[in-house]
Amino acid sequence: MKKIYTLFSALCLAAAAPGTLSAQNNFKLVEESVSNPDNTPAPVYPVPSERQLKWNETEFYAFFHYGMNTYTNEEWGSGMERETVFAPTQKPDPKQWLEVAQKAGMRGGIAVVKHHDGFCLWPTKTTEHCTRNSSGYGKNVDIPKEFAEAARALKMKYGFYISPWDMSSPYWGKKDSNGNYTDEYAKLVFLPQCAELAKYGDDQFEMWFDGATGGEHAGGYGSYTSSQKRTIDNAQTYYDIPNLRDSIHNLLPNVIMWGVGGEARWIGNEEGYSGQTCWSMGDAESGNEDAWQWAAGESDAKSTKGWFWDSRKNNEAKSAERLFQMYLETVGRNATFLLNLPPNKAGVIDQSLVTIMEDLGNKLKTRLGTDLAKNATITANTTREAMGKGNYDAKNMTDGDKNTYWAAPDGQNTAEITLEWSTPQTLRYVSLMEYIKLGQRVKKFKIETSEDGVTYTKRATQQTMTTVGYKRIIPLNGSTVSSYSGSGIKAKYLRITIEDAKACPLLHTVEVF
Template sequence: MSQKIRFYAKLAKVWQLSLYLVFIPLVFTSCSKQVPPPEPCGPTPTERQLAWHQMEQYAFIHFTTNTFTDLEWGYGDESTSVFNPTALDANQWAKTIKEAGLKGIILTCKHHDGFCLWPSEYTEHDIANSPYKDGNGNVVEEVYEACKKYDLKFGIYLSPWDRNHAKYGTPEYVEYYRNQLKELFSKYGPVFEMWFDGANGGDGYYGGANEKRKIDGSTYYDWPTTLRMVREMEPEVIFFSDAGPDIRWCGNERGSMGETNWNTITPDTLYAGKSGITKLLNRGSEDGTAWIPAEVDVSIRPGWFYHADEDDQVRTPENLFKIYLESVGRGANLLLNIPPDRRGLIHENDVTSLKEWKQMIDDAFKTNLALNAGVDASSVRGKSKDYSGPNVTDANPETYWATNDEELTGHLVINLEGAKSVNYVVLQEYIKLGQRVKTFDVEALVDGNWEIVKTATTIGYKRIIPVGGIQTDKIKISITESKACPVISNVEVY
């Protein structure tokens, strides 16, 4: 071969190699190009709301002079001398609540009667003027320290209505209320939730006036200013009232959220007490303009405060489990009231019921049959592994299955590797991108045929579907209607 031919042959090989080195990376880059995630759909939760969702359930503690006068709403004329628990142990409260699987305590620092469970410099109607610890007690501090000891979050309920205070109904009382919030939030923190309700105005002692006083709940407290003041002291606090602004009431005190539960509503007020909206609060609004999820508040006893004649009326573990399924299992958080008795202890009957309830939850949700199970998806967004079916069984809350934007329906098949008895299916949306699913079916493969075992609406942060012990080796989740492409982060099977 001549030198010229050898030269051109070498030159051709160099060109081939150059083209290979340039072309292959371009192909690889093109094939591995990241598929963009779905755009958010409607309102989405803030970081503090996401943290609140993850708590799922926590305790309410109603404890004040009412405990000793056998009332639910004190009139405000109760003597401070009646408050005298003989064996108060906040650690017993916290230990009981922790062992029940609850993650925090909201304490009634002041109820409607106006008696303060801490020594307040703004009133004489407080614990400092009671026999408890010879006037040196501070139940707020004791509960706060017990929460720290047992790794529970601490919350505050300070009633806006005060039937004791002589200035209630005037601007001076609003200043008093804010000063007490400053006392609490400057001494005890972090505070995960500030709770206030719609009981505003009515008959009361009012410093001896013994009269009925009405206020305009929409303007009297100037809630935007009050909440802004609190937020400056505690940036991550969640505010609860009937309609928000961070979380809303569920519309009843039965312990039941609507089977349809949108985390969104359109708020027209920041004040508590707006009437005629209980249905809206229980279901939410598909087209709501703000993310304001629901909290289910219910008491373990008929009353919110301890009454000895209710010792045999404590909710059974089975009833508490039903409440769990109809609150946490429908995408709301559960606030379970557990009132201490006159000793200052959670009564033995309540403790027993709580322990057995926790055991029922542990037994029901002990073994996730879907953990790391194989998943077949009807379609995958951009055919990308980033949005594939197995993301729903990997126990990672930050991964999810998604379809293409134009696909508003789809299904996932969970392979259980052999016939299993299935009692519950747990579903979660990736709510950082909003709440999307409107309707869905849970199906089971039985004798080679798919059977619909539940047709339901809305998922949100969490949905627990009881399916009654069906025998199957495959579970199908079929999204039948969605506001935008479905985004499912988790499927569990028990």
């Protein structure tokens, strides 16, 4: 509330309280509501939508590349494979896929249900190139149905990958007699397929669209031959993307449409890292702090040599230690981490990969599972004034509530936050999270430790400590490669100094491991 003085007339005062009037009696303290009664910080635009926030909170989730290519041992099919080639040696088990992901510390998964070859892993009405025409365990398999049901049972988020490019369809890339592309593929195949997938549940968190638009791999189906290579020159128009966005968002209010929705971006590589400077706006690994649209980064990466399981080769799975490094360099650098786990010909995650995922999950729990900040006294050298229902105290950073946050006053773009323990602790990681509902702000910070609260030593000097965003994890020894090696850092005090920000900084969580 803003307090203001209002002059009342002597007549009114006399009527209310007869008696001798004085100059002091001519003023009365009253309270008037103002537009910002809680002293809430002004947003720094752009800011994320509610569905973008929910998507970001998924953090770490699985990609499951499974389909016709699993049975041809190819990364890219031709679209000319017989439907009976899809022949699982037992009933595929999407629940097992998600259970393995959950053991690895993931919060959801995205199932590839149609790759570029066009084969659909459900009995779709849009094409004969689907499981309806497979045989044995593959006949009428409905991967989207079982995947969605399993995700709900495990309380995990889920979504589907559907390739816009379709090498099996005679409509894809088709031109009329004047040499113009027809709209038959979008109307008869692609948009109806997306609508079918939407019906598997309105709680989907991501629908994933690859950017491939034809080229040297394009074969054909029906009247086409493998020598007829087709391309399109404008995916936005050809796939009727504006209509697709509106239609799917109406059906799936919380879904992020990756690749076509303008809501999230590819981080720029498939190697499992983002830039140490990483804005949630712009493009590529580092983003752009001046970009006008919110588009946080997603890093998709392989746990094995290829995207699909290849039974002919050594799949060369990455070690749990390497995957933990990738986690620090994605989730720990303001990006989400989409890690591929390819099911084998039996339709399950191979035991060799299961073992690695269990190891990764144990490492995440051991190394980032016990938050020492909860037992510390946390203070800040500057704090925004609490007004109305607003509370911006430093304690909000360690209360475990993402909806409460510490804030600096307006015009204050620097701050010091100090954690103190009653006894020395062994420290290895610091995790910071901005209150991004009101925009990304921090541009530069540093971390120091002390044994006596007087002499401080700067830590992680090899790390570029610029942006924070949704989450930033700093290994105090400065290395993501050997972040857990050594004896750790003994300290009784830890100080985080925000040296520059776009506006008054806001942090909702500080964790120390």
